[in-house]
Amino acid sequence: MPFFSALGISALNIVRNEGASGPPPPAGFSFGNALKFDGVNDYVGFPDEPLFEGRTTLTMSLWVNIPLVGGDFQIGSRTSPNDIFALFRNSSNSNGLLIINRASGSGASSYQTYDSTKFDLYGEWAHLVVVFEGANPFQTRLKLYINGVYTGYNYIAPQPSTVMGDIDGNFAIGAFTTSPNYTNAEIDEVGIWHGILSDEEIVSLYNEGNGDFATNYQPENLKRYYRFNGSGSDTTLIDEGLDGVDGTLNGFTRPPEYWVAHE
Numbered sequence: 001m002p003f004f005s006a007l008g009i010s011a012l013n014i015v016r017n018e019g020a021s022g023p024p025p026p027a028g029f030s031f032g033n034a035l036k037f038d039g040v041n042d043y044v045g046f047p048d049e050p051l052f053e054g055r056t057t058l059t060m061s062l063w064v065n066i067p068l069v070g071g072d073f074q075i076g077s078r079t080s081p082n083d084i085f086a087l088f089r090n091s092s093n094s095n096g097l098l099i100i101n102r103a104s105g106s107g108a109s110s111y112q113t114y115d116s117t118k119f120d121l122y123g124e125w126a127h128l129v130v131v132f133e134g135a136n137p138f139q140t141r142l143k144l145y146i147n148g149v150y151t152g153y154n155y156i157a158p159q160p161s162t163v164m165g166d167i168d169g170n171f172a173i174g175a176f177t178t179s180p181n182y183t184n185a186e187i188d189e190v191g192i193w194h195g196i197l198s199d200e201e202i203v204s205l206y207n208e209g210n211g212d213f214a215t216n217y218q219p220e221n222l223k224r225y226y227r228f229n230g231s232g233s234d235t236t237l238i239d240e241g242l243d244g245v246d247g248t249l250n251g252f253t254r255p256p257e258y259w260v261a262h263e
């Protein structure tokens, strides 16, 4: 083969393949599909596997696209009477504020709210990250990041336990399984870490709106990672995190398509 034929893109590909000693490098990040919730009865349920119970640190990241009018969304767990870890917006309650709710035990109604001026990204994709710092010295601090920007924190009062209770059996994306408040929005790229991502890691994960693989950040702590890249009539939400706990779609029917392009 003449030397000149080794120039050019195709020749470079040949050289790379010949030199590869392991599996090919992963494809570049793409949002691919997202899941569109109808606001009527759609949600993703999960088996009762350890996720929140006993946690003193947690990071939850997701992308959400809430329609301009009437869009609600929820992700998290809630058990009766009042053990909660959830991020949600509910237009019929709490004046439609974006809320992180962390409570433990009856009567410990404790949550952090953000007014609409801090979340006005309707009809477009927004990246939300909640960090829970339960251990001292943070004293059950909740932090919120919107599109990579740290918006502040609150200490919860009255202070519930620094350790989350057993709410894993009710973990759902799109609804509280104990009081639905169904989601009318698109959701994508949900990651849950047993640990605290740094400001720098969260900015990098957001990547100026282009996203990045959650597996690139503290993969040793990434318990759940849902990429929402199903299609057609798929009713399983595949977990690419350490736990491998898939979710089951409930209430989704076609048409219209519920797996939609994230664009």
Ligand SMILES: [Ca+2]
Residues within 6 Å of the ligand: 030, 031, 032, 033, 034, 188, 189, 227, 228, 229, 262
């Ligand atoms: Ca996706």
Ligand SMILES: [Ca+2]
Residues within 6 Å of the ligand: 038, 040, 041, 042, 251, 252, 253
């Ligand atoms: Ca439905």
